[in-house]
Amino acid sequence: DGGITQSPKYLFRKEGQNVTLSCEQNLNHDAMYWYRQDPGQGLRLIYYSQIVNDFQKGDIAEGYSVSREKKESFPLTVTSAQKNPTAFYLCASSMRLWGYEQYFGPGTRLTVT
């Protein structure tokens, strides 16, 4: 079955620690994305990548970093510089960057205390 996997489903960290969220897709999509969703809110774009070894900042990139070393993988690191990291994080992919639907993973709920 083709799709997007995110792991883990729930993640707990202490303040001051960096944490990396995993995102893998086997849809052979070129473009991948990371979004943040806060309770009762819409989605905000953190980073996106059009192709391997290329990525761009979205609307709220401060305190986050990404890499795109393989087409299938787009991990997100939430650094200690992110002031309010507790949120629901969603990864998505699409065939190309523009004009195509995005397919979403199941999400990772990160809680930082």
Add this chain to the structure above:
Amino acid sequence: GNSVTQMEGPVTLSEEAFLTINCTYTATGYPSLFWYVQYPGEGLQLLLKATKADDKGSNKGFEATYRKETTSFHLEKGSVQVSDSAVYFCALSPKDTGRRALTFGSGTRLQVQP
């Protein structure tokens, strides 16, 4: 820039009622339009899409028609079920270049009561 405006929720309906969730957009050119659904604690699922004017997207009893003249893409369903309770997002994607690949509306929560 591009933008999507959805009706505010929550929308509360009784089972078997008719559903309309309004969505209007602002964009240059002719973007692709989408409706996504999010169930509690889950990611977004693509519900339906339309890629050009007058296209009708449909899936699981839901429908939406791409109206260029009114820049709208309203979601409708003839008879809702309790299982349709979720948050619905309207979105657009420009077909050429742009800073943002997908612009979302703020989401509309639907609550269906038995």
